[in-house]
Amino acid sequence: MRVSREVIGVLAVLGLALAGHLEFWQQNAALRAETEIIPVPPSPRAVSAMAFGDRQGLYRVLGHELQDFGDTGGRVTPLLNYDYDRVLTWLRVLDGLDERSDYTMSLAGYLFGQISDPRRAGMMADYIRQRALQDPVRNWRWMAYAVFVARHRAKDMPMALSIARDLAAIRDPSLPVWTRQMPAFVLASVGDNEAASDLMGAILGSATDISPEERNFMNAFIAAHK
Amino acid sequence: MLATLKYVLLTSLRDRLYVALASMVVAALVVSRLLAESGLVEGRQLSLAYASMSVRGLLVLGIVIFISFHVRRMYETREIETILSRPISRSVFVLSYAAGFMLVAAGLVVPTGVLMAALLQADGVGAWLWSASLMLECVLVVALALFCSATLGSAVASALACLGLYALARLSTFFLDIATSDPGHLTNIPGVGVAVHLLVTLISVLLPRLDLFGQTRWLIYGPDSQWGIGMLAAQTAVYLPVILAATILDLRRKRF
Numbered sequence: 001m002r003v004s005r006e007v008i009g010v011l012a013v014l015g016l017a018l019a020g021h022l023e024f025w026q027q028n029a030a031l032r033a034e035t036e037i038i039p040v041p042p043s044p045r046a047v048s049a050m051a052f053g054d055r056q057g058l059y060r061v062l063g064h065e066l067q068d069f070g071d072t073g074g075r076v077t078p079l080l081n082y083d084y085d086r087v088l089t090w091l092r093v094l095d096g097l098d099e100r101s102d103y104t105m106s107l108a109g110y111l112f113g114q115i116s117d118p119r120r121a122g123m124m125a126d127y128i129r130q131r132a133l134q135d136p137v138r139n140w141r142w143m144a145y146a147v148f149v150a151r152h153r154a155k156d157m158p159m160a161l162s163i164a165r166d167l168a169a170i171r172d173p174s175l176p177v178w179t180r181q182m183p184a185f186v187l188a189s190v191g192d193n194e195a196a197s198d199l200m201g202a203i204l205g206s207a208t209d210i211s212p213e214e215r216n217f218m219n220a221f222i223a224a225h226k
Numbered sequence: 227m228l229a230t231l232k233y234v235l236l237t238s239l240r241d242r243l244y245v246a247l248a249s250m251v252v253a254a255l256v257v258s259r260l261l262a263e264s265g266l267v268e269g270r271q272l273s274l275a276y277a278s279m280s281v282r283g284l285l286v287l288g289i290v291i292f293i294s295f296h297v298r299r300m301y302e303t304r305e306i307e308t309i310l311s312r313p314i315s316r317s318v319f320v321l322s323y324a325a326g327f328m329l330v331a332a333g334l335v336v337p338t339g340v341l342m343a344a345l346l347q348a349d350g351v352g353a354w355l356w357s358a359s360l361m362l363e364c365v366l367v368v369a370l371a372l373f374c375s376a377t378l379g380s381a382v383a384s385a386l387a388c389l390g391l392y393a394l395a396r397l398s399t400f401f402l403d404i405a406t407s408d409p410g411h412l413t414n415i416p417g418v419g420v421a422v423h424l425l426v427t428l429i430s431v432l433l434p435r436l437d438l439f440g441q442t443r444w445l446i447y448g449p450d451s452q453w454g455i456g457m458l459a460a461q462t463a464v465y466l467p468v469i470l471a472a473t474i475l476d477l478r479r480k481r482f
Contacts, residue, residue, distance in 0.1 A: 045400070052437065053440075054279060061275060061279070064264070
């Protein structure tokens with residue numbers, strides 16, 4: 001079979017172009033657009049445009065992005081490399097889209113609050129406290145978690161005590177007794193046994209809705225911290 | 227009219243609209259379900275959000291492309307001339323085709339709503355509300371696509387114009403926010419601030435409030451005290467005749 005010059009020409013161009021493409025790929029395989037770990041958070045007006053009317057949908061998509069910002073495209077970024085001022089702004093932008101969800105507090109507590117830098121962990125504890133206080137009866141568990149982050153991650157006992165007092169101040173019969181005892185636990189953990197036992201005694205003396213088992217525990221706590 | 231409905235349904239099957247869109251919708255639901263597994267918490271809500279946004283986009287895109295190319299083909303094959311040579315008024319022609327396309331859209335929206343509730347555990351009443359609002363949104367999109375494809379001379383141009391109008395209508399809140407607030411530095415330029423203000427006000431006035439339709443929050447939290455299906459039905463009821471009347475007037479103007 002005779003192959004025409006035209007076909008040979010086309011095959012030659014195809015071969016050369018393919019070789020050129022492979023060479024280009026080889027030279028530029030490592031080339032990446034520069035990406036920030038966390039981009040600048042959008043303004044409220046930009047959020048309005050990005051939502052296309054569906055603010056809840058945008059909330060979920062952006063929340064998921066914030067969760068994975070540093071860990072996409074094969075990257076794994078330590079939390080220490082994150083700009084926590086931006087994280088905080090992103091969390092607040094998201095809160096503007098949905099006030100009912102726990103997603104932002106989960107991100108702050110379970111993810112960003114686990115950083116080994118106490119200062120930035122403290123930023124997350126304070127964020128959770130402020131966010132939870134918008135609806136304290138519904139979010140009391142998050143207040144308790146903020147105490148944990150402040151005490152064990154931020155190592156900031158004054159902040160932990162302050163959040164614990166906010167938690168203890170929530171007045172709702174559905175809350176367990178230990179939410180009122182939280183300041184006493186924090187005080188005991190910093191060695192202020194007298195204050196801890198006094199506080200527990202005050203709760204014991206004033207509360208009327210405590211079960212016998214809880215009363216026994218509180219008496220034991222007071223005895224142990226005398 | 228019944229023959230037209232049947233014909234539009236047949237062409238949607240012939241053009242593989244149902245097969246293509248159903249496959250893409252199912253793929254979107256599966257991917258949304260998988261993505262939910264990577265969420266730190268609230269995976270169900272995450273999957274519903276991804277599914278809601280992607281499914282809405284796919285259905286609107288599919289309907290617009292189908293109508294744009296369907297109508298343009300009618301012009302090119304002179305099929306429209308054959309139909310209009312029969313004792314049928316142009317109003318009836320437009321209305322029956324619009325009804326046909328809406329029926330096609332309903333055939334896509336209803337199963338999607340059922341799948342959202344069954345596969346992704348959407349709130350029951352919320353899923354009904356979301357599906358009904360998506361249907362009304364599709365009704366307006368059908369009318370917009372019919373108008374664009376009847377007035378513009380190219381299928382590509384009409385599809386792009388319709389999608390552009392859809393995007394602008396979905397940005398209604400954004401334009402209203404700009405129109406009702408200080409436009410910023412632009413106000414310092416003589417005349418420009420006023421012009422920008424008038425332009426965004428005009429856009430928000432001329433377009434339907436599509437940003438109110440298909441809210442993901444209904445799927446997640448159920449109906450709430452904000453707006454509901456009544457308001458969306460009212461928006462559809464007042465805007466649909468506007469577009470259909472414009473389409474009829476444009477068709478009446480044309481000589482075949």
